[in-house]
Amino acid sequence: MNALLSVSDKTGIVEFAQALHALGIKLISTGGTAKLLADSGLPVTEVAGVTGFPEMLDGRVKTLHPKVHGGLLARRDLPEHMAALKAYAIDTIDLAVINLYPFEATVAKPGCTLEDAIENIDIGGPAMVRSAAKNWKDVGILTDASQYPQVLAELQADGKLTLATKFALSVAAFNRVAQYDAAISNYLSAISFDEAVSAPVPALFPAQANSNFIKLQDLRYGENPHQSAAFYRDLYPAPGSLVTAVQLQGKELSYNNIADADAAWECVKSFDATKDGAACVIVKHANPCGVAVGVDALQAYSKAFQTDPTSAFGGIIAINCTLDEAAALQMSKQFIEVLMAPDFTPEALAVFKTKVNVRILKIALPPGGASDWANGRNAVDIKRVGSGLLMQTADNHELTLADLKVVTKVQPTAEQLQDLLFAWKIGKFVKSNAIVFCKGGMTMGVGAGQMSRLDSARIASIKAQAAGLSLVGTAVASDAFFPFRDGLDVVVDAGATCVIQPGGSMRDQEVIDAANERGVAMVFSGVRHFRH
Numbered sequence: 034m035n036a037l038l039s040v041s042d043k044t045g046i047v048e049f050a051q052a053l054h055a056l057g058i059k060l061i062s063t064g065g066t067a068k069l070l071a072d073s074g075l076p077v078t079e080v081a082g083v084t085g086f087p088e089m090l091d092g093r094v095k096t097l098h099p100k101v102h103g104g105l106l107a108r109r110d111l112p113e114h115m116a117a118l119k120a121y122a123i124d125t126i127d128l129a130v131i132n133l134y135p136f137e138a139t140v141a142k143p144g145c146t147l148e149d150a151i152e153n154i155d156i157g158g159p160a161m162v163r164s165a166a167k168n169w170k171d172v173g174i175l176t177d178a179s180q181y182p183q184v185l186a187e188l189q190a191d192g193k194l195t196l197a198t199k200f201a202l203s204v205a206a207f208n209r210v211a212q213y214d215a216a217i218s219n220y221l222s223a224i225s226f227d228e229a230v231s232a233p234v235p236a237l238f239p240a241q242a243n244s245n246f247i248k249l250q251d252l253r254y255g256e257n258p259h260q261s262a263a264f265y266r267d268l269y270p271a272p273g274s275l276v277t278a279v280q281l282q283g284k285e286l287s288y289n290n291i292a293d294a295d296a297a298w299e300c301v302k303s304f305d306a307t308k309d310g311a312a313c314v315i316v317k318h319a320n321p322c323g324v325a326v327g328v329d330a331l332q333a334y335s336k337a338f339q340t341d342p343t344s345a346f347g348g349i350i351a352i353n354c355t356l357d358e359a360a361a362l363q364m365s366k367q368f369i370e371v372l373m374a375p376d377f378t379p380e381a382l383a384v385f386k387t388k389v390n391v392r393i394l395k396i397a398l399p400p401g402g403a404s405d406w407a408n409g410r411n412a413v414d415i416k417r418v419g420s421g422l423l424m425q426t427a428d429n430h431e432l433t434l435a436d437l438k439v440v441t442k443v444q445p446t447a448e449q450l451q452d453l454l455f456a457w458k459i460g461k462f463v464k465s466n467a468i469v470f471c472k473g474g475m476t477m478g479v480g481a482g483q484m485s486r487l488d489s490a491r492i493a494s495i496k497a498q499a500a501g502l503s504l505v506g507t508a509v510a511s512d513a514f515f516p517f518r519d520g521l522d523v524v525v526d527a528g529a530t531c532v533i534q535p536g537g538s539m540r541d542q543e544v545i546d547a548a549n550e551r552g553v554a555m556v557f558s559g560v561r562h563f564r565h
C-alpha cells in the first residue's frame with residue numbers, strides 16, 4: 034500500500050507516519066513534510082522522485098502530475114485503468130493525507146496583503162483531495178489530524194479501511210474543499226480592486242456570500258408538525274453560544290424550543306453575573322415574559338416569575354450563574370420546557386431527576402468568563418425572504434449611563450436611571466412594538482409584538498394588573514420613539530414616572546411637552562431597537 038502525505042498543519046503527522054510505516058505502508062511526501070518525516074528517521078520518497086520533476090515555482094507546482102493523479106484516480110476494478118497505470122509506470126496511491134495551506138488563518142490576520150492571501154491559496158492540495166475523494170472506493174483520504182486515530186485503528190485491525198469509512202472520509206474531504214473555496218470566494222468578493230494592491234480590508238458583506246453550516250441534529254418537526262426541520266451550527270461556533278450547549282437531560286429539543294432558548298440565552302447574556310449579579314430570563318414565544326436580577330439565582334428567578342406567572346407556564350428559563358438547589362426547588366414548582374445555565378450544582382440537578390421531560394442545557398462560559406459572553410454574539414444576522422436573504426450587523430448595541438440625554442424638566446434619580454437602563458436592556462429582546470415597565474431590577478409589565486405602540490403600552494399595563502403588580506413609580510422603555518403623546522399618556526396613566534425612548538420623532542417636542550405636563554422624567558437613548 035502507498036500513502037501520500039502532504040500537510041501544512043503537521044500536528045501528529047510524524048506519529049501517524051511512523052504507525053503507517055510500521056504497517057509496511059510506503060510513504061511518499063512533498064518537500065516540507067518529507068523533510069520532517071526523514072528527520073524523524075522514516076524512509077520517505079519525495080514526490081519529485083515519483084514525478085521526475087522538481088517541485089517548482091515556489092511550491093506552486095509539486096504534485097500536479099499524472100504520476101500523482103493517475104495513482105489517485107485509477108479505478109482498481111477497471112482493467113483498462115490498471116493497464117494504463119502499468120503502461121506509464123504509475124503506482125497506485127491508496128491513502129492520501131492532505132491538509133491545505135492555511136488560507137482562512139492567513140486572511141484573518143490583521144494587515145494581510147492580497148499577495149499573502151493569494152500565496153496561501155492551495156492548488157495542488159485541493160486537486161489531490163478531490164481526486165482521492167472522487168475515487169473513494171479505492172483511496173482513503175484524510176484531511177484533518179482528528180481522523181488519524183480512527184483510520185489507524187482500522188488499518189491496524191484489518192489492514193484496510195472499510196467502504197463505510199472511506200465514504201465518510203470522502204464526504205468530509207469534499208466538505209473541507211467546499212469550506213476552503215467558500216473562504217476564498219468570500220474573501221476575494223469582499224475586497225475592492227483599488228484596495229487590493231495594499232492591505233485590503235474585506236467588506237462585511239461580500240459580493241457573493243457563501244456559508245457553511247454543520248448539521249447538529251434532525252428535529253422531529255419544524256415550527257409546526259407539518260414542517261420538517263434540522264438544527265445546524267456555524268463552522269466555527271463562538272464559545273458560550275447556544276450551539277455549544279450540552280443537553281444534560283430531558284426530551285429531544287424541538288425547533289421552537291431552540292428558537293426560544295436562543296432568545297432567552299441572548300437576553301440573559303446581557304447580564305454579567307460578576308458585575309450585575311444573578312439574572313433570570315423567562316421566555317415564551319420568543320419574547321421575555323419575565324426578567325429580573327437578584328442577589329442569587331433564587332431571587333432572580335422568583336422576581337422574573339412574578340412578572341407574568343400565567344405566561345411563564347411552559348416557559349424557557351435561562352439563568353446567568355450556576356443553578357443551585359434553592360432556585361431549582363422553586364423552579365420545579367412550574368412547568369418548564371427548557372432550563373439553561375452555565376452550570377448546575379449536583380443538588381440542583383437532583384431536583385429535576387424525576388422531572389424527566391425537562392430539557393436541561395448546560396452552556397459553558399467562554400474562557401474569558403462571564404464578561405466575555407458578549408463577544409460570543411453573532412456579528413451578522415441573517416433572515417430569509419422570498420428567494421433571497423437579508424444580512425445585517427447584529428443588534429449588539431449596549432447603552433451606558435453616559436449615552437442618556439435627559440430631555441425633561443424633571444431629572445431622573447440615580448435609582449430611576451438604573452431602572453431605565455434595565456428596562457432598555459430588556460426592550461432590545463422584546464419583539465416590536467415593545468413597551469417594558471420595570472422597577473427594582475425586574476420587569477413589571479411587558480407589551481410585545483403589537484402593530485401599534487399604543488396597544489403594546491396598554492397590553493403591558495393590563496398584564497401587570499393581571500399579575501397583581503403596581504406600576505406606580507415604574508420606569509418604562511419604548512424600543513422606538515413615541516410618534517404621538519398618546520403612548521406616553523398611557524404609560525404615565527398606568528403609573529410610570531420615568532421613560533426611556535430613542536427620540537427622533539418629528540413630534541418629539543409634543544412628547545417632551547407631554548412628559549413635562551405630566552411631571553415625569555424622560556431620557557433619550559439616541560438608539561432604536563426594533564426587533565421583528
Ligand SMILES: NC(=O)c1ncn([C@@H]2O[C@H](COP(=O)(O)O)[C@@H](O)[C@H]2O)c1NC=O
Pocket residue numbers: 039040041042062063064065066067092093094095096097131132133134154155156157158159
Ligand atoms: N502545488 C502543488 O502541487 C501542491 N501539492 C500539495 N500542496 C500543498 O503543500 C502543502 C505541503 O507542503 P510541504 O510538504 O512542502 O510542507 C500541503 O498543504 C499541500 O496541500 C501544493 N501546494 C500548493 O498548491
